[in-house]
Amino acid sequence: MGHTGQRRRKPARGPQRKPGSRVHSELAAGIGRRILDGTYQPGSLLPNEAEWGEIFGASRTAVREAIKTLNGKGLLVSRPKIGSRVEPRxxxxxxxxxxxxxxxxxxxxxxxxxxxxxxxxxLEPGAAVLAAQRRSPQQLAALEKALADMQSAVARSEAMVAADVRFHLALLAAANNELLAPFGIVIEQALASMFAYTTSHAVHPEQMLPLHARVVKAIAARAPEAARKAMTELLDDTDETLGAAAGAQA
Amino acid sequence: MGHTGQRRRKPARGPQRKPGSRVHSELAAGIGRRILDGTYQPGSLLPNEAEWGEIFGASRTAVREAIKTLNGKGLLVSRPKIGSRVEPRxxxxxxxxxxxxxxxxxxxxxxxxxxxxxxxxxLEPGAAVLAAQRRSPQQLAALEKALADMQSAVARSEAMVAADVRFHLALLAAANNELLAPFGIVIEQALASMFAYTTSHAVHPEQMLPLHARVVKAIAARAPEAARKAMTELLDDTDETLGAAAGAQA
DNA sequence: GCCGCTAAATTTGTAGGACAAAAGCCGGAG
DNA sequence: CTCCGGCTTTTGTCCTACAAATTTAGCGGC
Known part of the structure; x- marks a missing residue:
C-alpha cells in the first residue's frame, strides 16, 4: 500500500450529514458491513487501527470509537498486541x-x-397469549388505536405499513415481558422488507384487517388460546401473500 | 509450519485479568449498571464526559470509549451540546x-x-420443531453428546448445569435460524440463575434426564410435533422445580 | 543441544491538549 | 416583536506520547 504524498485528503464530501452519521458512525457501518457480508470471517483478524485509519481517511481516535461500538454489538473483541478478531456468529x-x-x-x-x-x-403467538392474560387497559387501547389506524389507511400503503408495525409492537408491549422488546426489530424489518418485496403485488387488506381485528378481540376478551389461534392465522395469511409474491417475481 | 516443537511455557500467570477488564470496560459496566438499576431513567441526561472522568478517575478518552460501547448496546445516544441521553427501554x-x-x-x-x-x-418448543425438521447429523450428534454429558454428570451439579446449557444451545443451533442465537443468552442466564436459586433444594435428575432424552429422540426421528410436546413438558417440569424451590424459600 | 530468562517489537489501551461542529441561549438591531 | 448573530456548552475529531499486553527473537547457562 505504499503511497507517496501527504495524508490529508477528503476535501470533498458534502457537508450534509444525517443525524447519526459522524465519522465514527460511518466507520462502524463500513466495518460492520464488511463483517456481516463475510469479507472478514469469524475468527479472522481485522486490519489494525492505523490501517483502518488510512482506508477511511480518519484518525485513530475515530477508528477506535467505531471499533468500541462494534465491540458493544458483539461483533468483535480486541486485545493488545493481537488486534481485533471477529467473534463467532x-x-x-x-x-x-x-x-x-x-x-x-x-x-x-x-x-x-x-x-x-x-x-x-x-414468538408472536406466544406473545399474543401473554397479552391476552396480562394486557392493561392502556395497552389494549394502543392495540385498538393501531388497528383503527390500519383501517383508515387502507388506501395509503406506507401509512398502512406504519400502522401495522405499531400494531405488532403494541402487542409485544402488551405481553408485559421486556425481554420481548428486542424482538421488535424483527417485526419492523420484516414488515419493511415485505413491503419492499411485495410492492406492486397483491396485498389484500380486505382479508388482513379482519384477521388483525380477531386478535384484538381475543386479547380484549382475555382469551389466550383464541388470541394464539388468531395470531397464527394472521401469520399464515402473511406467509401466503409472501409466497404468492415470490411466485410472481420468479 | 516446518517443525512443531512444543513450546509450552508460562505456567504461572500473575494478575490473571479477565479479558474485558480494562478501564473503559469498567467504566461501561459502571455506567451501564446505573442505567439498568434506574439511577438514570430513560430520557434523562447523563453527566457529561468530564464529570464521568472525575467520578471514575479516568481520562475523557476512556470515558468516551465506554460510552461508545453503551451506544452500541442501545442504552444511550449522544449529541453535541446536548450530552448523552438514556434511550427508552x-x-x-x-x-x-x-x-x-x-x-x-x-x-x-x-x-x-x-x-x-x-x-x-x-421459544424453545418452536425451536424444537425447527430442529426436528432441519437438524443436520452433526447437530443431532452435538445434542446427543450434551445429553450423554448430562447423564454422566448426574452427581456433579456444576458439570450438570454446564451440560444442560450445552444441550439447549445445541438445540437452538439445530433449528438453523441464526436469529435464534441471541436467545442463547436467555438460556445461559436462566440455567445459571436457576442453579443459584434452587441450589440446596430438590433437583431431580431422575425425572429431568428422561425428559431431555425424549426431546432428542423426537428430533432424531424428525418428528416436529413430538419434539414440541417433549420440550414443553421439559419446561413444565423445570417450572415445577422452580415453584417448589420458591415455596421452600418463602 | 535444550531450557529458561530477558529484551524487542507490535498492537491496543490510556492520557491529555487543542480545536471543530452542533445546538441551545441571549442580547441587540431592525 | 421578530430575526439574526455571537456566546457557550458539550460532544466529535485529531494529534502526540506513553503504558500494558503478549508474541517473537535472542542470549546465556546447563
Whole structure:
C-alpha cells in the first residue's frame, strides 16, 4: 500500500450529514458491513487501527470509537498486541438495529425475510397469549388505536405499513415481558422488507384487517388460546401473500 | 509450519485479568449498571464526559470509549451540546451479555428468572420443531453428546448445569435460524440463575434426564410435533422445580 | 543441544491538549 | 416583536506520547 504524498485528503464530501452519521458512525457501518457480508470471517483478524485509519481517511481516535461500538454489538473483541478478531456468529447481536440492517444488506431479500417470518411465527403467538392474560387497559387501547389506524389507511400503503408495525409492537408491549422488546426489530424489518418485496403485488387488506381485528378481540376478551389461534392465522395469511409474491417475481 | 516443537511455557500467570477488564470496560459496566438499576431513567441526561472522568478517575478518552460501547448496546445516544441521553427501554439490547448481566443485578432473582422462563416457554418448543425438521447429523450428534454429558454428570451439579446449557444451545443451533442465537443468552442466564436459586433444594435428575432424552429422540426421528410436546413438558417440569424451590424459600 | 530468562517489537489501551461542529441561549438591531 | 448573530456548552475529531499486553527473537547457562 505504499503511497507517496501527504495524508490529508477528503476535501470533498458534502457537508450534509444525517443525524447519526459522524465519522465514527460511518466507520462502524463500513466495518460492520464488511463483517456481516463475510469479507472478514469469524475468527479472522481485522486490519489494525492505523490501517483502518488510512482506508477511511480518519484518525485513530475515530477508528477506535467505531471499533468500541462494534465491540458493544458483539461483533468483535480486541486485545493488545493481537488486534481485533471477529467473534463467532452466535455472539453477534443480530437483533441490534444496525447489525440487522447490515445483515439485511448482505443477504438476498427473500432469504432474509423468510428467516424473519420464521421467528415471528414462533414468538408472536406466544406473545399474543401473554397479552391476552396480562394486557392493561392502556395497552389494549394502543392495540385498538393501531388497528383503527390500519383501517383508515387502507388506501395509503406506507401509512398502512406504519400502522401495522405499531400494531405488532403494541402487542409485544402488551405481553408485559421486556425481554420481548428486542424482538421488535424483527417485526419492523420484516414488515419493511415485505413491503419492499411485495410492492406492486397483491396485498389484500380486505382479508388482513379482519384477521388483525380477531386478535384484538381475543386479547380484549382475555382469551389466550383464541388470541394464539388468531395470531397464527394472521401469520399464515402473511406467509401466503409472501409466497404468492415470490411466485410472481420468479 | 516446518517443525512443531512444543513450546509450552508460562505456567504461572500473575494478575490473571479477565479479558474485558480494562478501564473503559469498567467504566461501561459502571455506567451501564446505573442505567439498568434506574439511577438514570430513560430520557434523562447523563453527566457529561468530564464529570464521568472525575467520578471514575479516568481520562475523557476512556470515558468516551465506554460510552461508545453503551451506544452500541442501545442504552444511550449522544449529541453535541446536548450530552448523552438514556434511550427508552424498548431500544435496549437486553439480550446482550453485558446488559443482561446488569439487568440481572438490578432485579431480584425470582422476578428475573420468571421473565426468562417465560421467554423459554415461548421459544424453545418452536425451536424444537425447527430442529426436528432441519437438524443436520452433526447437530443431532452435538445434542446427543450434551445429553450423554448430562447423564454422566448426574452427581456433579456444576458439570450438570454446564451440560444442560450445552444441550439447549445445541438445540437452538439445530433449528438453523441464526436469529435464534441471541436467545442463547436467555438460556445461559436462566440455567445459571436457576442453579443459584434452587441450589440446596430438590433437583431431580431422575425425572429431568428422561425428559431431555425424549426431546432428542423426537428430533432424531424428525418428528416436529413430538419434539414440541417433549420440550414443553421439559419446561413444565423445570417450572415445577422452580415453584417448589420458591415455596421452600418463602 | 535444550531450557529458561530477558529484551524487542507490535498492537491496543490510556492520557491529555487543542480545536471543530452542533445546538441551545441571549442580547441587540431592525 | 421578530430575526439574526455571537456566546457557550458539550460532544466529535485529531494529534502526540506513553503504558500494558503478549508474541517473537535472542542470549546465556546447563
Amino acid at each position: 452466535e455472539r453477534w447481536n443480530l437483533l441490534d438495529r444496525d447489525v440487522m440492517a447490515w445483515h439485511r444488506a448482505a443477504l438476498d431479500e427473500r432469504t432474509f425475510l423468510l428467516s424473519l417470518q420464521e421467528i415471528r411465527r414462533i | 424498548e431500544r435496549w439490547n437486553l439480550l446482550d451479555r453485558d446488559v443482561m448481566a446488569w439487568h440481572r443485578a438490578a432485579l431480584d432473582e425470582r422476578t428475573f428468572l420468571l421473565s426468562l422462563q417465560e421467554i423459554r416457554r415461548i
